[in-house]
Amino acid sequence: MSEVLVVEDSPTQQQIILDLLKNSGLKVTIVQDGVEALEHVQKYNPNLVILDIVMPRMNGYEVCRRLKSDPKTKDVPVILCSTKAEEFDRYWGMKQGADAYIVKPFQPVELLGTIKQLMRG
Template identity: 70%
Template sequence: MATVLVVEDSPTQREIIIQLLQKSGLQVTVAHDGVEALEQIQVSCPSIVVLDVVMPRMNGYELCRKLKTDPKTQNVRVIMCSTKGEEFDRHWGMKQGADAYIVKPFQSNEFLGTVKQLLQG
């Protein structure tokens, strides 16, 4: 079964994303910021990381860059999920190595479609 690591500091957003993923049959683990996410990934590498951009201690851009430049984690799929919806934000996220960039609030079917597409690829 595919595992998705949700890295989100907002309890409300985190719960919405977790519920969506679990309802579609995916196993979900959680980290509250980028530092905690890195620690978890060293122990158990997920199939996909869904991460917020604006977080304490380490932002999503930094975490994505670290994952994509480390040979052990460079193949982990990364979906950035942020309220930062300007074209520059999307461009910068993709430049850091993100496989997808979704703007909050998102449509459930768009979000799950992106997750499933990345799991197949």
């Protein structure tokens, strides 16, 4: 079963994403911040990472940059999922190596479609 790591510090967003992904047959692990995310990816090698941008300890841009610059994790698809909706935020996220950028609040079909597309690749 494919594992998706959700890096999100908002309990409400965690629950929304968790319910959506579990109902789609995915295994979901949730961590609270970027430092935990990097540790988890190194240890468990999930199939995909959904990453909030504004988080304690380390922001999503930094986590994405580190994942994509590490030969061991550079091929793990990363979706940045944030309330930061400006064109510059999207541009900057993609510049850090993100495979997709989704703005909250998102449409469930948009998130699931993006996940399926990236996990097929």
